Amino acid sequence: MKPLEHLQPQLPAILKDLEAIVTLEAPSYDLAGLDRVARWIAQHFSPFGPLEREETPNGPLLRVSLQGSGRKVLVLCHFDTVHPVGAFKEPWKVEGDRAYGPGIYDMKGNIVQLLWALRTNQALGLGRPQLELLFTPDEEVGSMASRPAIESAALRSDLVLVLEAPMGNGDLKVARKGVGQYRLTAHGKPAHQGVEPEKGINAIVELAHQIPKIVAMQDWDKGTTLGPNVIKGGTTSNVVAALATVDIDVRVWTMAEAERVEREIRALQPVLPGATLSVEGGLNRPPMEPTPASTKLFEMAQRIGAEVGLQLGPGRVGGGSDGNFTAALGIPTLDGLGLFGEAAHQLTENVYIPQIPARIALLCGILDELSRG
Incomplete structure (x- = not known):
């Protein structure tokens, strides 16, 4: 069975995980809220490998190491949001084909995407590379406390995948200002x-x-x-x-x-x-400038995306992410691999439910191919 076929009937369970993490509101600098999300992440990701928690002035930073084969891959996620607690009258709402909530698109939903990609590859016997997962608490405010850990992890890796939101049309991000x-x-x-x-x-x-x-x-x-x-x-x-x-x-x-x-x-x-x-x-x-190696990484993702019905282009965006740090070190970096949605940083922030399985399947395929070198 292919990942997309496996994932489509799992959508109700995926949405339950999505609701659970999104309703744990965690604005930047809200140490109690960030701690609650960190505990949720630890509970769900520690079964995959050893988990380390590091306390920083801006909140807990989590690192999970997963054994695998092939390339050494760093996956970057952040779990702080820009929305103050209570900004959303309903911190979780499903309306039509959209799910709404604080940070659901940028980028708590993408942590759930990663969780289900790992679960799916494990269930289907697919490969995974040597993985280091880094979950940071302060990306929205400049990653001042997290930057040393991000750069150190990047230097241990062959490449970096950043689970930030994609472009507004669904494209991946190959360049950032x-x-x-x-x-x-x-x-x-x-x-x-x-x-x-x-x-x-x-x-x-x-x-x-x-x-x-x-x-x-x-x-x-x-x-x-x-x-x-x-x-x-x-x-x-x-x-x-x-x-x-x-x-x-x-x-x-x-x-x-x-x-x-x-x-x-x-x-x-x-x-x-x-x-x-x-x-x-x-x-x-620093700017995230495309390189031949990062372009090759994008082309691999583009091909895998086409296999699950996603037409992905190479996007360029004016906003920064933690991928800027890793790309500046010369490590091939691909950004914008998260769930498709809209309205980042707005009170209508949402993800598009029908495309969730395909976006997870995209990540499944990337991890499987990277496990083969």
Whole structure:
């Protein structure tokens, strides 16, 4: 029996597992909620191999090692969500052919997908590679506590599979933009705005000179964007503003562009006499750039997808994931292997139920083929 045939009658049981993990609400930094999900993961995945739990400031990180043959494969999942507890009036709802809930698409549903792929391959006697499963608690807030473990595990692996959500049309993800966060601070001098404004140096005015320079660093043809999206400054309206900051979101497809933007931001010079500038931050997720090896990995997944009725293309997306870290180390990485759905980070976040068996079967086939080298 093929995986898809095995999985289709299992759909009610799959949905029960999906409901169980989705209703354990776990926003980033909610240590109690994250602990509940970690315990659920440990209960369901520990039968497959030794499980280690590491406590981090952002919540528990779980690692499961599975014996197998062929390639050494790292599978990345995260279990934190962006939704505060109670944001969904109903944390689980099935309506028509969609199942709704906090983090169901990004990406708790994909943890269930992995669970059922392992169960299915075991039940059908299919192969699996040498697997390291890493479940992290802080992807939605930058993976600061998890990044060392992710990179260390990647360096032990031949390739990486990332169970993030696919593209909106179902395509896999072969490229992601790098993400940077900068803060530019203008330092001026306070003075009484009514009595002696000429003795002050207005930091807000200095930033007004700098922001057009920041926007001019964009390169639309190369997909490089800079968003000066948060600005703060001053104290009261009758005091010349002595301090002002602007937070800048940077997105780039290539490290070459990341390095150019870094140089140009650091090279900014003040315009107002006496004003000074300081820069904090930098690139926090390097770009996930396609390589011949990652392209070959995608082509394998595309072929297996066609066998279960999925037409998969090579998607490119502006948002980052933990796959950015592993790809930057030169480890072939394929992202977007999760369940098909829509509305990530929204109160209508959902997965498309009829395609769940095929998406699990896709992962079954990938694991089986990787077990043969």
